[in-house]
Amino acid sequence: MSVNPDLVERVFAPTAPYLVGREKVREFARAVFATDPQHVDPAAAQALGYADVVAPPTFAMVVQDLTLQQLIAEPDSGIVLERTVHAEQRFRYSRPIVAGDELTATLSVTGIRAFGTGAMVTSEAEITDAANEHVVTAVSVLLIGGEDA
Structure with a gap:
């Protein structure tokens, strides 16, 4: 397995705060075809x-991506971006993300399952607001291909 098994239970430093902008929410809504007025019209919201x-529910991926970049950049991870596929995504919300939120995310690696020369890496990003209140937990599974034989 090319992925370092010692990553399991590793917790990364919190990301810098991400300020959710109204236009970013609108752009994201358009990109994912979220047409409900609450995503684009402040009065409707x-x-x-x-x-x-x-923000549409999948907007949390924008913040979670900051944590996945930390994981991929980890020198001892054994994760090679060119052999990585984002295989699964789940969200557990306490409340919706709203423009004006300042969000911070902390990633922990919760599991690694080997298969052949590759691995499936499961991680959870706990995303909190400026008051350190939970907003969403974003769970990702990355499929990491092994080196060619």
Whole structure:
């Protein structure tokens, strides 16, 4: 297996705060065809009780990506980007992400399963707001191909 098994239970440093911008939410909504007015219209979001536009559920991937970059850049990871496929994604929300949120994410590697010369790496990014309140846990599985024989 090319992936370092010692990554399991490794916790990475929190990311720098990510300020969720209204235009970023709107752009993301357009990109994923999220057409509900709450994603683009502040008045529609406010009518639902939110301070600003609400990000589509998969927007958490934007913040989680910052943590996955840490994992891939880890010198002893054994993860080679060219042999990596994002195989699975799940989210567990406490509340929606809203424009104006300042989010920080902390990644932990929760599992590695070997297969042949490759591995499946499972990680969880705990994403919190400026008050350190949980917003979402983003779970990813990366499929890492092994070196050619």
